[in-house]
Each structure stands twice: as C-alpha cells, then as structure tokens.
Amino acid sequence: MVDLLFYVAAALCVLCALGVVVSANPVQSVLMLLGSFVGISLIYLLAGFQFLAAIQILVYGGAIMVLFLFVVMLLNQGDPAVLASEQGLLSKAQLAGGLAVAGSALALLLAAVVRTEIPRPIFGYLWPEGGLDPLVGMAQAMFGPYVLAFEGASVLLLTTAVGVMTLAKRQRTKPSVKAAPLSSTTEGSP
Amino acid sequence: MNVPSEHLLILAAILFAIGMGGFLLRRNVIVVLMSIELMLNAANIVFLAGARQHASESGHWLPDGPVMVTFVIAVAAVEAAVGLALVIALFRRKQTVSLDQLSPTSD
Known part of the structure; x- marks a missing residue:
C-alpha cells in the first residue's frame, strides 16, 4: 500500500x-x-x-x-x-539536438542504475525514532564535521541578499538632477 | 516504504533528464531556471537514496545525506534568487526574457 x-x-x-x-x-x-x-x-x-x-x-x-x-x-x-x-523560435534541428542530448543523458543514467547491483533495503526495525533524518543527528553533523560548509552557506546567503539587491535595484537615472527643483517645489507646497 | 533503491534512482534519472531537456530546449529564461531546480531535486533524491541504502545495509544511520540535501536546498534558493534578479535586470535593459534575443550574437 x-x-x-x-x-x-x-x-x-x-x-x-x-x-x-x-x-x-x-x-x-x-x-x-x-x-x-x-x-x-x-x-x-x-x-x-x-x-x-x-x-x-x-x-x-x-x-x-x-x-x-x-x-x-x-x-x-x-x-x-x-x-x-515566444512561439516558433525553436528550429527542427535545435529541437532534435536538445532531445538527443537529454535522451542520451537519460539512457546513460538509466544504464548506470540498471547495471549496478544494489541489494534491496530491509526496513522495519532500523529506522531511528524520528525517521531517517532525526534532527539531533543532523544538527550534530552540521555543527561538527560540516561546520565550515555551514558557515560558508551563511556567507553565501548574506552575499546573495546584498548581490540581489544590487542587481535588481532600479538604476538611478541621470535626469534626477533635473527633476530635483520640480520635486522641491511640490514638496514645499503643502 | 520497501521500494528498492533502483526505483528511486530511476526516478531521479528521469527527473534529471526532463530538467536537462527543459534547460536545453526552452527559450524563456524563467523556465530554464525552473529546469535547473528540477535537476537539483533529482540530485537530492540520489543523496537520500544513498543515505537510505547505507542505513539499511550497515544497520546504523549516517546524517551526511540529509545534511547534504539541506546544503543543496540552500544553494538552490541562492541560485533562484540570483538568477531571477539577473532576469529582472536583463528585462529592464532589453525588454525580453527570450534567450534568443538576449544572446550577445543575436543583434
């Protein structure tokens, strides 16, 4: 079931x-x-x-x-x-080439899987109580042998946050200098 | 679940191939990024199949597979954020997300 x-x-x-x-x-x-x-x-x-x-x-x-x-x-x-x-941008040759590459990758992976002898897993008695990923064991591994990778991931996330803000920020255009007096008058009106 | 690990690996191979096909064949940058996410998920399934198989064969459990999967998920989130920010920046400049028109040799 x-x-x-x-x-x-x-x-x-x-x-x-x-x-x-x-x-x-x-x-x-x-x-x-x-x-x-x-x-x-x-x-x-x-x-x-x-x-x-x-x-x-x-x-x-x-x-x-x-x-x-x-x-x-x-x-x-x-x-x-x-x-x-967007329609019709893909030529027949491009389609055939892409399908051939993806299909051969699939064939290669499937062949590798099928030709490998993998014993059937036996379950029912060796699962830890919280499943195969109990949080205590994962936390001990993450702050033990993987602590450098963990710190690297935090640096990566921080860098990404800053980088994404820089990339996606609307570029300040030069004419903002010209627009300055206009905005000052509108701000002063109330 | 008593499914043999081969079936998990075959599922991962199929998902990876579908993602690869989308990566190669689609012109929309956003769909290309989604295809990359599919490929990363296929890799995650392989990690978990390995962890499960090891737990079954040796009788004791190693946390390395699940820890690797969390790292892959973190990297996938970072990759999606940076990729989509690049897409937005490119869209501002060129008004398109089609890879054909974004290619430097196209015009």
Missing part, C-alpha cells in the same frame, strides 16, 4: 516535471513545478526523511515558488502577446 503511494507520487513528479518543460505559459510552468515538488516531498516522507519533507515544502513550495511566481507576474509573462512572440 505504502509502496503503491510511492509510485503514485513518482508519477506525479514526472508528469508535473514534463508539464514544466512543455507548457507554453510560464505561470502554468510554475504551478506544475509546485506539483512536482509536492510529489518529491511525499517521496521523502515515505522514505523516512520527515524533516526534509517539511523543508522541501517550506523552502521550495513556500519561498522559491513564490519568488518565481512574483517574477513571472512582474515581467508580465502570462500576457498573450508575450506568449505569441
């Missing part, structure tokens, strides 16, 4: 991932990606990674998807005129 649920979640993931790639409307792509993440989170939960399932929903479904959706709406990407200008 639980195994069947895994295959349902996997099918949801794959179908939604296909929807991300083939749907013409970016808003649909974002929603499909959300469905894919929900499916992946369900798989984490079934495999015993409860904390990571929560993180997947919170960070991917909550933060990253909203970021994508905001940008799609900010740039007006659902507009039919914008969508029409």
